[in-house]
Amino acid sequence: MDSLEELFCHIDDFCQQFEPKWHSLLLGEGVQHRQRQRSLSLSEIMTILVCFHQQHYRNVKTFYNKHVCVHWREAFPGLVSYNRFVEWMPSALMPLCVYLKHCFGGCTGISFIDSSSLKVCHNRRIRRHKVFRGLAARGKTSVDWFFGFKLHLVVNERGELLNIQITPGNTDDRKPVEDLLEGLYGKVFADRGYVSKALAQRLFETYGIEFFAKPKRNMKNHLMRLTDKLLARKRAIIETVIDQLKNISQIEHSRHRSPTNFMVNVICGLIAYCHQPKKPSLNLDFALPPSA
DSSP states (O other), X not given: OOSHHHHXXXXXXXXXXXHHHHHHHOOOXXXXXXXXXXXXXXXXXXXXXXXXXXXXXXXXXXXXXXXXXXXXXXXXXXXXXXXXXXXXXXXGHHHHHXXXXXXXXOOOSEEEEXXXXXXXXXGGGTTTOOTTTTTOEEEEOSSOEEEEEEEEEEEETTSOEEEEEEEETTOOTTTTHHHHTTTOOSEEEEOGGGOOHHHHHHHXXXXXOEEEEOOOTTSOOOOOOXXXXXXXXXXXXXXXXXXXXXXXXXXXXXXXXXXXXXXXXXHHHHHHHHTOSSOOOOOHHXXXXXXX
């Protein structure tokens, strides 16, 4: 998004349709509760949370106190203290999840799948860590061991997110593939961690998806069409997307104080990426031969 007003209008249009339906589906306890109106609307809270990931601040507290309260006071006249704002953050998790789905791109028939670690603490502090005890797990990447979660994502050749899933760090990369690719079509390219003949066969029989995983070094190469081989070499696009999610949208840090706020941080970072005007993309006119 080019401006704060444009982002707010996009989120507010969504909230005006989502909130009435959401409140009508909430289950009550049989006791009538007082509904006090907040000085900040849901769309304003969501806008501030997403904007944090579009700025260059390293933590929400500094961003809220030094930027929002100083420069955006006129745009958000109902601003509250930072502590109260933090209390309101968990209430935005469900709307943010639905809004993220609203921001996904469309399947074009060419997709790339991969996963990345989301560390929640340093390895030396695993035994003392309490916030994600029973939720996070110790996993292994191609570089090192880590303690936290895995972000599984699918993108198209335009760098747009098609689907995401967050699992404990010890989850096999192949486990959530079928859920991630549900509703997609065409060809999907992955790295060595997704090698599975049975998985590729199920995807083709269930969804008609051609699944290509880079063979391991001790495996024999299989015959592939030239176009598929060239597309498989372009799999680095999803690694670029992950790099931007971590270094620009800041979806990974070890300062979380609750699992809910961890989820809010990750989802808002993904939304900020979706609104990024320029995403990594492939120029397939040059990537493929004229006969393709």
